[in-house]
Amino acid sequence: MTGAQHGYEAVIGLEVHVELATATKMFCGCRNEFGAEPNTNVCPVCLGLPGSLPVLNEAAVDYALRFGAALGFDVPPESVFARKNYFYPDMPKDYQISQYELPICTDGHLDVDGVRIGIERAHLEEDTGKTQHAGETGRIHGAEHSLVDYNRAGVPLMEIVSRPDIRSAEQARAYVAELRGVLSALGVSDVKMEEGSMRVDANVSVRPTGSEVLGTKVEVKNMNSLRSLARAVEHEIQRQVGVVESGGTIVQETRHWDEEAGVTHSMRTKEGSEDYRYFPEPDLVPVAPDDAMRARAASAVPELPAAHRERLVREWGIAAHDARVLVDDRELVAYAEAAVAAGAPGRDVANWCTGEILGHLNETGGSASTLVLAPDGLAELIELVTDGSLSRKLAKEVLAECLREPRRPRQVVEERGLAQVSDEAELAAVVERVLAEHPADVEAYRSGDDKSRKKKRGFFMGELMKATRGSGNPKLLNRLLDEHLG
Amino acid sequence: MSAPVGPTAGTPGETARAIAAAVRRGDRRARDVVEEALARIAEGDPEVHAFLLVTADAARTAADAVDAAVRDGRDPGPLAGVPIAVKDNLCTRGVPTTCASRILDGWRPPYSATVIERVHAAGGVVVGKTNLDEFAMGSSTENSAFGPTRNPLDRSRVPGGSSGGSAAAVAAGFVPLALGSDTGGSIRQPASLCGVVGVKPTYGRVSRYGLVAFASSLDQVGPLAATVDDAALLLEAVGGPDPADSTSIPEPFPSLDPDDPGSSPEDLSGLRVGIVTELTHAPGVQPEVVAAVLRAAEVLEERGASVREASVPSAGLGLSAYYLIAPAEASSNLARYDGVRYGHRAAAGEITEMYGRTRAEGFGAEVKRRIMLGTYALSAGYYDAYYGTAQKVRTLVGRDFAAAYGEVDALLAPTSPTVAFALGERTEDLLAMYLSDVCTIPSNLAGHPAISVPAGTGEGGLPVGVQVLAPAMGEPVMFRVARAVEAGIAAAAAAEVVTP
Numbered sequence: 001m002t003g004a005q006h007g008y009e010a011v012i013g014l015e016v017h018v019e020l021a022t023a024t025k026m027f028c029g030c031r032n033e034f035g036a037e038p039n040t041n042v043c044p045v046c047l048g049l050p051g052s053l054p055v056l057n058e059a060a061v062d063y064a065l066r067f068g069a070a071l072g073f074d075v076p077p078e079s080v081f082a083r084k085n086y087f088y089p090d091m092p093k094d095y096q097i098s099q100y101e102l103p104i105c106t107d108g109h110l111d112v113d114g115v116r117i118g119i120e121r122a123h124l125e126e127d128t129g130k131t132q133h134a135g136e137t138g139r140i141h142g143a144e145h146s147l148v149d150y151n152r153a154g155v156p157l158m159e160i161v162s163r164p165d166i167r168s169a170e171q172a173r174a175y176v177a178e179l180r181g182v183l184s185a186l187g188v189s190d191v192k193m194e195e196g197s198m199r200v201d202a203n204v205s206v207r208p209t210g211s212e213v214l215g216t217k218v219e220v221k222n223m224n225s226l227r228s229l230a231r232a233v234e235h236e237i238q239r240q241v242g243v244v245e246s247g248g249t250i251v252q253e254t255r256h257w258d259e260e261a262g263v264t265h266s267m268r269t270k271e272g273s274e275d276y277r278y279f280p281e282p283d284l285v286p287v288a289p290d291d292a293m294r295a296r297a298a299s300a301v302p303e304l305p306a307a308h309r310e311r312l313v314r315e316w317g318i319a320a321h322d323a324r325v326l327v328d329d330r331e332l333v334a335y336a337e338a339a340v341a342a343g344a345p346g347r348d349v350a351n352w353c354t355g356e357i358l359g360h361l362n363e364t365g366g367s368a369s370t371l372v373l374a375p376d377g378l379a380e381l382i383e384l385v386t387d388g389s390l391s392r393k394l395a396k397e398v399l400a401e402c403l404r405e406p407r408r409p410r411q412v413v414e415e416r417g418l419a420q421v422s423d424e425a426e427l428a429a430v431v432e433r434v435l436a437e438h439p440a441d442v443e444a445y446r447s448g449d450d451k452s453r454k455k456k457r458g459f460f461m462g463e464l465m466k467a468t469r470g471s472g473n474p475k476l477l478n479r480l481l482d483e484h485l486g
Numbered sequence: 487m488s489a490p491v492g493p494t495a496g497t498p499g500e501t502a503r504a505i506a507a508a509v510r511r512g513d514r515r516a517r518d519v520v521e522e523a524l525a526r527i528a529e530g531d532p533e534v535h536a537f538l539l540v541t542a543d544a545a546r547t548a549a550d551a552v553d554a555a556v557r558d559g560r561d562p563g564p565l566a567g568v569p570i571a572v573k574d575n576l577c578t579r580g581v582p583t584t585c586a587s588r589i590l591d592g593w594r595p596p597y598s599a600t601v602i603e604r605v606h607a608a609g610g611v612v613v614g615k616t617n618l619d620e621f622a623m624g625s626s627t628e629n630s631a632f633g634p635t636r637n638p639l640d641r642s643r644v645p646g647g648s649s650g651g652s653a654a655a656v657a658a659g660f661v662p663l664a665l666g667s668d669t670g671g672s673i674r675q676p677a678s679l680c681g682v683v684g685v686k687p688t689y690g691r692v693s694r695y696g697l698v699a700f701a702s703s704l705d706q707v708g709p710l711a712a713t714v715d716d717a718a719l720l721l722e723a724v725g726g727p728d729p730a731d732s733t734s735i736p737e738p739f740p741s742l743d744p745d746d747p748g749s750s751p752e753d754l755s756g757l758r759v760g761i762v763t764e765l766t767h768a769p770g771v772q773p774e775v776v777a778a779v780l781r782a783a784e785v786l787e788e789r790g791a792s793v794r795e796a797s798v799p800s801a802g803l804g805l806s807a808y809y810l811i812a813p814a815e816a817s818s819n820l821a822r823y824d825g826v827r828y829g830h831r832a833a834a835g836e837i838t839e840m841y842g843r844t845r846a847e848g849f850g851a852e853v854k855r856r857i858m859l860g861t862y863a864l865s866a867g868y869y870d871a872y873y874g875t876a877q878k879v880r881t882l883v884g885r886d887f888a889a890a891y892g893e894v895d896a897l898l899a900p901t902s903p904t905v906a907f908a909l910g911e912r913t914e915d916l917l918a919m920y921l922s923d924v925c926t927i928p929s930n931l932a933g934h935p936a937i938s939v940p941a942g943t944g945e946g947g948l949p950v951g952v953q954v955l956a957p958a959m960g961e962p963v964m965f966r967v968a969r970a971v972e973a974g975i976a977a978a979a980a981a982e983v984v985t986p
Contacts, residue, residue, distance in 0.1 A: 044595075044596060044597050047827065048822050048827075049577075049595065049596070049597075049828075050577065050583070050585070050590070050593075050595070050698040050699075050822070051575075051576075051577040051583075051595065051599060051695065051696040051697055051698045051699070052597075052695070052696075053694060053695050053730060053731050053732065054732065055729065055730060055731075055732050056732065083818050085817075085818050085821060085864070087821065087824060087841060089824075089826045089837065092822065092827065093821065093822045094821035094822050094824055095818050095821055140837055141836065141837070146837075148826070275865055275866045277817075277818070277861065277864035277865060277866075277869075278864075279814060279815075279818070279864055279869075279873060282701075282702035282703035282733075282815055283699075283702050283732060283733065284732050284733075285732055285733060
């Protein structure tokens with residue numbers, strides 16, 4: 001931890017906004033989808049037209065309750081929507097329906113690499129539209145004109161507010177990664193930081209190591225990947241330590257992370273907190289989840305990533321790192337588990353999945369669910385290797401072909417005659433023939449020193465492979481070679 | 487059924503129920519009924535200015551559809567062919583909806599309010615949009631950006647407000663029915679000042695979807711009519727649950743038929759009625775108004791009800807609480823009029839300036855005053871003292887009503903402390919203007935139903951209304967008592983004429 005080197009400790013709290021993957025928006029029946037033509041998924045309600053009224057999407061409540069059940073939150077008998085009042089053109093009503101004093105989930109936690117990070121609250125609110133500003137500044141002030149797309153207005157958001165329990169940029173990254181895994185496992189959000197379905201703001205302050213007093217906090221915005229989050233937080237810690245070291249004071253403000261320049265810029269100074277004039281939303285009634293809703297939420301919680309990783313390590317005997325790589329990709333781990341279910345050993349499946357298959361996915365940008373090779377096809381491939389009928393080297397070629405087009409491994413092996421020959425009599429005949437064809441080399445081998453013997457041995461193996469078109473069982477050929485060379 | 491009491495001026499002499507019955511039977515053509523209403527409006531409205539817009543063509547088309555249904559043997563519904571005026575803060579698809587404000591200049595809603603859809607579904611014919619105080623903020627309809635409405639009974643006086651256009655349209659006999667909205671008395675007070683019936687239903691009884699919000703936790707849509715029975719007819723047609731309004735009451739709307747068991751307005755034996763002491767004997771209530779309440783009480787006693795004084799101690803505090811809660815909600819509800827998406831937009835080089843100029847030009851003085859008041863009341867550091875305290879008073883008013891309803895089934899109170907006042911009389915004296923609603927506000931705070939029924943005349947021979955109040959969901963008992971008051975007052979008036 002760089003801050004600690006200077007005798008300072010960072011105190012970090014994260015506000016994470018996730019768009020919930022409900023079919024429709026938070027308060028109307030418009031479709032909740034990313035990337036539609038601007039202003040096509042809109043209606044009087046999400047456009048905030050005069051006279052329109054919100055009606056709560058129960059699926060959003062279910063999702064929040066599921067999240068609450070997963071991370072040990074309290075769900076009070078009633079939570080209340082409130083209006084957060086401020087003017088901005090991408091907000092149709094010039095207030096945002098959110099939750100303030102009484103959020104739906106309070107006091108949960110998430111364990112990250114053995115450290116418990118407290119989560120103060122999770123609440124429901126509606127997203128805003130998107131604004132594009134034409135002009136040099138790229139911001140509303142100084143824009144020639146601005147274009148607003150209200151497709152995103154009213155999309156359900158859950159805001160997850162951690163306690164200031166995070167102490168480093170790496171821990172901040174790990175917390176968000178773990179949170180993302182949980183949300184993904186719960187199926188409540190797409191959690192794509194690049195598309196903005198997961199957005200993270202960091203509150204960062206520093207203090208001398210050992211101090212109990214909190215320093216002045218700075219809010220850092222505009223990080224669009226885990227990497228950028230870690231960079232931005234690290235930069236902000238360094239910046240604050242630098243300010244304090246040189247005798248300056250930290251100003252409470254919001255800073256904008258500039259990914260290209262790798263620095264934060266001041267956006268606006270906060271003199272105290274902004275006055276949003278919150279008050280209870282009179283157009284909605286309190287949310288009072290009954291026992292049935294709570295039970296439904298609890299039973300919808302699947303195995304969470306931490307437990308999942310532990311199980312794979314235990315049952316498959318794989319390394320913790322490989323378990324993390326697998327579980328971080330929900331589709332890949334589902335694929336792997338299906339292959340195991342088809343009879344393949346977990347360790348072999350994990351090797352192939354974190355190796356060739358993940359490499360293929362990274363290269364093609366695809367996801368495991370779209371692989372043309374079904375999981376039981378991978379199991380078939382592994383079986384061919386295990387029973388000695390296919391060499392590991394050729395197995396890679398077979399897999400590559402099966403990932404390119406819809407073929408079964410056994411079919412490829414048969415068509416291309418790749419099956420490993422393990423028939424001892426057949427191979428012994430080949431060895432005899434090859435040695436007979438190269439009497440001078442045999443002689444050289446027998447009279448040579450260790451170094452030249454090794455070299456000749458490599459030559460014989462190469463000739464043997466040529467003669468068997470690569471399908472000879474190498475282990476067997478080695479033994480036969482020993483026997484025939486004496 | 488009680489004898490209908492017609493409005494005092496320009497009456498077409500026909501109730502909505504009678505019109506609908508005749509149209510459904512095929513005895514009258516809806517088109518003829520609507521043409522007559524349009525003719526009355528064309529002739530009389532230049533003097534009254536009840537309407538901001540007369541939708542004559544759409545009304546004719548709707549009337550023809552009703553007639554076609556009758557010809558085809560289909561029932562057009564309980565409002566068949568009845569001309570209805572609609573307050574211009576109710577959204578009408580494709581038809582300008584102004585809220586009597588310049589800020590909504592040019593806006594045509596792409597959808598209709600639930601109550602409008604229900605009027606259409608019941609065969610009613612919307613003939614136009616009526617004047618109001620801008621965004622329903624006012625008690626005289628003088629805060630309209632398009633000029634005031636005049637009281638048809640005395641054109642030097644106001645019709646009350648904010649549903650002044652709707653009340654005047656019924657009182658002038660232009661239409662038998664109108665829809666208004668009531669946030670602190672905006673249906674009942676103009677009904678009282680114009681000598682017609684006005685109903686604020688239980689909060690949640692009538693959908694607010696498509697009613698342009700003033701103060702969301704207080705707003706209710708309700709009917710204005712010449713008779714209690716006609717008010718019931720319209721309320722039954724538009725009331726009931728609406729999935730588009732989360733605050734809508736899920737139970738079906740109750741029957742208001744006087745022939746239902748236990749609903750007779752003739753025999754009130756066993757019914758307990760209280761006169762709200764704090765409202766009836768409040769300072770500023772004209773003696774004739776107090777007399778009207780007592781006259782209504784007598785009428786009820788004659789029909790077998792027991793009447794007593796009843797106390798709602800916090801009722802008088804309602805006004806102060808209302809003038810914090812309503813502006814607070816309004817300051818938020820009216821934020822969206824920013825020039826970005828619809829309505830008026832001022833020319834400006836920069837967004838903050840555009841917001842400021844748009845709102846400065848688009849809103850009138852009273853709206854601006856309330857937005858500022860509400861913004862202040864919600865501000866950090868003041869919230870608890872103002873909005874928070876007001877909410878406590880609101881809770882208290884509800885409790886006091888609940889206690890009173892432990893003793894009685896319905897309450898009587900004045901509607902307006904005074905008869906209709908002169909145009910301009912209170913525009914410079916805001917407190918006097920605000921006090922117009924002192925007797926009506928408590929029902930909005932409690933979310934309870936209340937109806938104003940004409941109960942004689944006061945100063946200058948102008949009409950005086952009395953309110954019948956009932957607990958939440960108490961529309962059936964409220965209408966029973968209101969029908970009794972209406973019939974009893976009519977009978978007494980007839981007797982006076984016979985024996986001078």
